Amino acid sequence: MKGRIEIDRERCKGCGLCITVCPKKQIEISEDLNTKGYYPARFKEEHVRDLKIVKCTACSLCAVTCPDVAIDVYRESKDESEETTDDPKEG
Ligand code: SF4
Ligand code: SF4
Secondary structure, three states, X not given: OEEEEEEOOOOOOOOOXXXXXXXXXXXXXXXXXXXXXXXXXXXXXXXXXXXXOOOOOOOOHHHXXXXXXXXXXXXXXXXXXXXXXXXXXXX
């Protein structure tokens, strides 16, 4: 299963917990401050669209760990129309 995450950079407080738990090490701290003055987390594979090199497995560990519910996880298949979301905010 391939995946992708979206981090709401304005909700993120840059605590780094998601970076610690990601088994694929696909999250890093951004060099740009958000409007609240934090350096938010950033998904390394944000602009990667080739599923062959995507490492994120959509395991959701980052999303369930985030105390600020700033991460949405998406599962992707070869047919992008099958994309599903695992949004903890909707559960
Ligand atoms: S869903 Fe899993 S593999 Fe993907 S960025 Fe989050 S913790 Fe890492
Ligand atoms: S766990 Fe949440 S608040 Fe902490 S750095 Fe990651 S996205 Fe930001």
